Every structure is written in structure tokens, then in C-alpha cells.
Amino acid sequence: xxxxxxxxxxxxxxxxxxxxxxxxxxAAVGAGLDADGARVVExxxxxxxxxxxxxxxxxxxxxxxDSETVLTGTRAAASGGYTAVHAMAxxxxxxxxxxxxxxxxxxxxESGYCDxxxxxxxxxxxxxxxxxxxxxMHDSAASVRVFSDDxxxxxxxxxxxxxxxxxxxxxxxxxxxAQEPRLTEGAQMNEGTVSAELGLGGWPAVAxxxxxxxxxxxxAHVGSRVHxxxxxxxxxVEIVRWAKSKGWNVTAEVTPHHxxxxxxxxxxxxxxxxVNPPLRTEADVTALREALADGTIDCVATDHAPxxxxxxxxxxxxxxxxxVGLETALSVVQHTxxxxxxxxxxxxxxxxxxxxxxxGRLAGHGRPxxxxxxxxxxxxxxxxxxxxxxxxxASRSRNTPYQGRELPGxxxxxxxxxxxxxxxxxxx
Numbered sequence: 001x002x003x004x005x006x007x008x009x010x011x012x013x014x015x016x017x018x019x020x021x022x023x024x025x026x027a028a029v030g031a032g033l034d035a036d037g038a039r040v041v042e043x044x045x046x047x048x049x050x051x052x053x054x055x056x057x058x059x060x061x062x063x064x065x066d067s068e069t070v071l072t073g074t075r076a077a078a079s080g081g082y083t084a085v086h087a088m089a090x091x092x093x094x095x096x097x098x099x100x101x102x103x104x105x106x107x108x109x110e111s112g113y114c115d116x117x118x119x120x121x122x123x124x125x126x127x128x129x130x131x132x133x134x135x136x137m138h139d140s141a142a143s144v145r146v147f148s149d150d151x152x153x154x155x156x157x158x159x160x161x162x163x164x165x166x167x168x169x170x171x172x173x174x175x176x177x178a179q180e181p182r183l184t185e186g187a188q189m190n191e192g193t194v195s196a197e198l199g200l201g202g203w204p205a206v207a208x209x210x211x212x213x214x215x216x217x218x219x220a221h222v223g224s225r226v227h228x229x230x231x232x233x234x235x236x237v238e239i240v241r242w243a244k245s246k247g248w249n250v251t252a253e254v255t256p257h258h259x260x261x262x263x264x265x266x267x268x269x270x271x272x273x274x275v276n277p278p279l280r281t282e283a284d285v286t287a288l289r290e291a292l293a294d295g296t297i298d299c300v301a302t303d304h305a306p307x308x309x310x311x312x313x314x315x316x317x318x319x320x321x322x323x324v325g326l327e328t329a330l331s332v333v334q335h336t337x338x339x340x341x342x343x344x345x346x347x348x349x350x351x352x353x354x355x356x357x358x359x360g361r362l363a364g365h366g367r368p369x370x371x372x373x374x375x376x377x378x379x380x381x382x383x384x385x386x387x388x389x390x391x392x393x394a395s396r397s398r399n400t401p402y403q404g405r406e407l408p409g410x411x412x413x414x415x416x417x418x419x420x421x422x423x424x425x426x427x428x
Contacts, residue, residue, distance in 0.1 A: 003027075003038035004418070009048035009379060011369050013345025019048060021375040024417040028371050041413060043379055049349045051083025051114075051376035051414065052330065053356040053365050055146070055175070055253055056229060056301035058322070059085075059116070061107060062100070063092025068306040068396050070107035070116060073326070076304070076395035078113040078421040080326040081378035081411040084357070084365045085114055085304075089121040090151040096121035096132035098140035105142035113421050117362060120144040122163050122174060126152050131159065134166050145361045148175035150229055151276075153211060155181055160215060164224035171361065173225040173251075176215050178236070179277065183207035188317065190263040190278040198266065200316070203278045205233040212236050216243035216250050227359060228252040230303050232277040234287035241296045251359050253301035254288050256325055256332035261285075261401060271312050271319030272401050275305075292351060293342040299356040302329045306397030324395050328388060330380065331407035338382075339408065345382075364417075375418035384410035394427060 006019040011029065018033035019026060054077065060068040068076075070087070077085050087104050089095035095104060101118035108116020120137035124130045126149045137144040147167060154160045154176060163174050184207045189195050191202025212228055216239065219226035228240060231252045243250040257275065262282050265273045273279060291297040305322025312319055333352065337343040343351065357366025367373040387406050390398040414422040421428055 004041060005033060005035045005038040006041045006043050006048060006379065007035070009043035009046050011048050012349050013047050016044070019369065021415065021418045024375055026369065026371055026373050026375050029369060041379070045381070045383060046412060047345050047380045047382055048369060049081070049345065049378050049380065050353040050367055050369055051365060051378050051416065052081045052352045053360070053362060054082055054085040054302050054304070054326065055299060055356045055360055056150070057085040057087055057304045057326065058090065058306065059087045059104070060091065060306060062103065066308045070104065071111045072394060072396040073304070073306070074108060074111040074113035074116060075427055076326040076393060078414045078416070079394045079411065079427060080328070081330050081380065081414055082326060083114050083376040083414065083416050084117060084362055086117045086119050086146055086360055088119050088150045089148060090126060094121050094125050095119070096124050098133060098136040101137050101142040101144055102140050114416060115365070117360060118142045118144055119175065120147045122147045122149045122154050123159060128152065128154055128156055128159060131162060131166065134163070134172070138170050138172060145172050146175055147172060148177065148229065150175065150177045153177050153179040153181060155211070157214060157218065161218050161222060164219055164222040164226065168222060168224040173227050173359065175227040175229050176211065177229050178208045178211035178215070180207040180210050189266045190280050192263065192281060194263045194266060200266070205235050208233055208277055209235040209239060212239050216240070216248055219250060220246065220248040225249045230255050230258065230277055230301065231288070231297060232258050232280050232284065234284050237287050237291040237296055241291070244296065251298045253299050254292055254297045255303045256300060256329045257323060257401060258288055259285065259292070259336045260332055269316050271314065271316050272323060272399055274316060274319050274321050275323055276321040289336060289340070289342055292337065298359065299351050300329065300333055301356065302326050306395055307399050308397065312399045322399070324393070324397050324400050327393055327395065328400060328402050328407065330411065331409045334382060334409040335407055375415050377415040378411055379413040381410045381412050382408065384408065386410070
């Protein structure tokens with residue numbers, strides 16, 4: 001059926017309206033729209049948002065299909081309300097050539113669950129020594145605009161400067177994993193009281209903040225765009241706020257888990273809480289929430305990092321870093337930002353759709369819910385409350401820190417260019 005009428009949804013949390021989707025496009029928005037010939041979705045009490053956009057997803061394919069594939073990752077994305085994700089470059093082989101990014105892009109098109117925009121590596125093999133084929137990746141069918149060595153920091157200032165200069169020519173952006181490597185050798189968790197008590201190697205806040213300070217200065221010097229991945233400390237917030245006050249082209253993201261979880265959880269020694277950057281303090285969490293609310297932090301990005309069971313079901317020191325997040329991100333944001341009064345639903349749309357799409361220069365996503373726009377949409381039932389059950393995840397991996405935790409909100413429907421990928425909470 002080419003027509004769908006979404007009846008009585010609160011558009012961006014505001015007035016309850018009908019939204020008529022015809023083919024790939026929103027045909028009309030208003031009260032009492034004619035449902036003739038359309039499939040009707042009764043959405044009273046639900047929130048209608050533009051499809052979510054993730055700037056930071058690890059899909060693992062090619063090379064680590066035991067953790068995730070493009071198909072399972074995009075199914076997880078659709079389940080979480082996403083219509084577009086940016087796939088990070090730390091695959092095997094690394095996405096540092098036009099051939100690899102085109103492979104990921106084509107796999108995304110074949111999946112049909114959400115659009116996949118590959119992120120190209122900044123340096124060959126993520127080794128930080130030689131610039132990758134930035135221009136060729138941009139000129140490929142994948143049309144790469146975002147470049148990152150995520151998982152590793154581009155710590156050489158000259159390489160970082162050259163990368164910023166190169167991508168400026170086509171309005172690209174370097175997304176930096178801010179981690180000074182010498183300051184984090186042997187680090188296992190946030191450096192502070194808890195790490196001292198547990199005897200685990202500390203990961204100081206300054207290891208993140210020093211790289212961010214350098215890179216915003218480099219971006220200003222070059223006149224290029226830099227994006228800060230998974231910002232996690234109060235000090236980092238202040239540096240980004242200062243850079244923005246100068247009018248510099250700096251953007252930043254925060255993960256759902258850094259909006260909710262703290263390093264106190266590491267006392268359990270459960271490797272599900274081992275992540276890069278590490279969980280920080282309650283004071284950091286408060287600063288991150290406030291910065292997301294006031295716009296200093298531009299967007300929420302999941303850093304969805306799937307791992308096979310054996311990489312997490314082991315002792316803390318041997319465990320892999322990272323946690324899955326696509327299927328729980330919106331619930332965590334509702335819990336930490338909406339229910340605390342820091343953001344309304346229009347603000348959620350801005351931080352989880354409009355701004356990430358703009359940063360990634362992603363056409364067709366992050367658009368208003370209005371006539372003539374692409375029908376990339378998500379319906380959310382905000383009244384739902386339920387315990388997270390990873391056995392029901394669409395992702396191939398189960399390494400969630402929220403297992404058994406009650407979270408609010410449930411995605412009931414996701415539409416990718418008018419076609420339902422999720423109906424009544426189930427993948428189509």
C-alpha cells in the first residue's frame with residue numbers, strides 16, 4: 001500500500017495531527033485528513049519525530065561479522081527509530097579506500113532497513129602515519145563526507161592539520177577520537193577515586209581534553225570543520241563551549257551511556273561497563289546533560305559497539321571496550337533529558353535527527369515533518385515502561401549495560417522513505 005495515514009500523533013511532541021504519507025513523501029499534515037485508500041496507523045498519545053540519524057555506529061562488516069553485519073546492524077537501527085547511520089571505518093580491511101567504503105555503502109542499500117553512510121578513515125590502516133585516500137572516498141559512489149580513525153586518536157598534529165586542510169575543499173569534517181595515547185597507556189577506567197580504590201589503571205580527563213583543545217585550535221587555524229566524538233568530561237564541555245564562542249566550526253556528540261552511567265558501576269568488575277572513553281563521574285554526567293540541553297553538545301550519537309559474547313564474558317583486563325546502543329538510545333534520552341525537563345521532544349528531534357544530519361551533510365534526513373519532505377519518520381510511545389531484554393535485540397550482539405533495567409519509551413513504527421521498517425514494535 002503506497003499511502004499511510006498516521007492519525008493523531010503529536011508531531012515533535014506538539015499538537016496532535018494527522019500525517020499522510022504518499023509513496024516516499026509526506027503528502028499532507030493537518031487535522032482530520034482523509035484516510036481514503038490509505039493504511040491507517042492509530043497514533044493517539046504517540047510522538048512523531050523525523051527519523052533518527054546516528055553519526056557514530058560500528059557495523060563491523062567487513063571482517064568482524066561475528067559481532068555484527070550491515071544487515072543486523074541496520075535492523076537494530078530501524079528498531080531504535082533510526083533511518084540513517086554513519087558506519088565507522090575500523091573494519092577489516094579498514095575503510096580507507098574507495099573500494100571498501102563503496103562495499104559498505106552497497107551493503108547498506110541492499111539491507112533496506114536504513115541508509116548507511118560510510119565514514120572513511122583519516123589515515124591508512126588507522127595507523128596515524130599517512131593520510132588515506134580522502135578525495136577518492138569522497139568522489140566514490142559512497143560520497144564520504146565524514147572521516148575518522150575512531151578507536152584511535154589522530155595524535156600527530158601535522159597529520160591532523162593536513163587532514164583538516166584536505167577535507168575543507170569539499171566541506172568534509174574530521175571526527176576526532178580524542179585520546180592522547182601516552183596519557184592512557186594501560187588505562188582501564190576513569191582516573192579518580194574509584195580507580196584508586198579498585199587498583200585499575202586510570203584514564204585521566206586531561207587525555208581527552210588536551211586533544212580537543214589542540215584540535216579546535218587547528219580547525220580555527222585552517223578554517224575547517226572538526227567534530228568531537230563521544231565527548232565525556234566536564235572539562236571537554238568547557239573547551240567546546242569556548243571554541244564555539246569564538247565562532248569556530250566545532251561540533252560535538254555525546255553517547256547515551258555517558259548521559260546516564262558513571263564509573264561507580266565499575267565496582268562490579270562487569271566488563272559490560274568497559275567502554276572507550278570510560279564512564280566518568282556524576283559531575284561529568286551532569287555537565288554533559290546540561291551541555292546537550294544548551295546546545296554546546298550538538299547531538300547524541302550511540303557509538304554502537306557490538307562484540308561477540310566471548311569478548312565480554314571474561315575478566316575485566318582482557319575484555320573489549322564498547323557497548324551496543326542503537327536499540328536503547330532514544331529510551332535513555334527520554335529518561336535523562338525529557339523526563340528531567342532538560343529537553344522537550346522538539347529538542348530531541350534537533351539533537352537526534354536535524355543536527356547529526358546537518359553535520360554529516362546527509363541529504364533527505366533530518367528534515368521537518370511537513371508536506372513535500374521525505375517520509376523518514378519514527379513513532380514513539382512515551383508512556384511505555386519496560387525492562388530491557390537483550391534477547392529481543394535485532395543486533396547480533398548482546399553487550400548492553402541496560403539489561404534488566406527499566407527504561408521509558410518504545411519505538412512502535414519506523415518509516416524509511418514511506419516504507420515501514422518497523423510496525424507495531426516489530427521489524428517488517
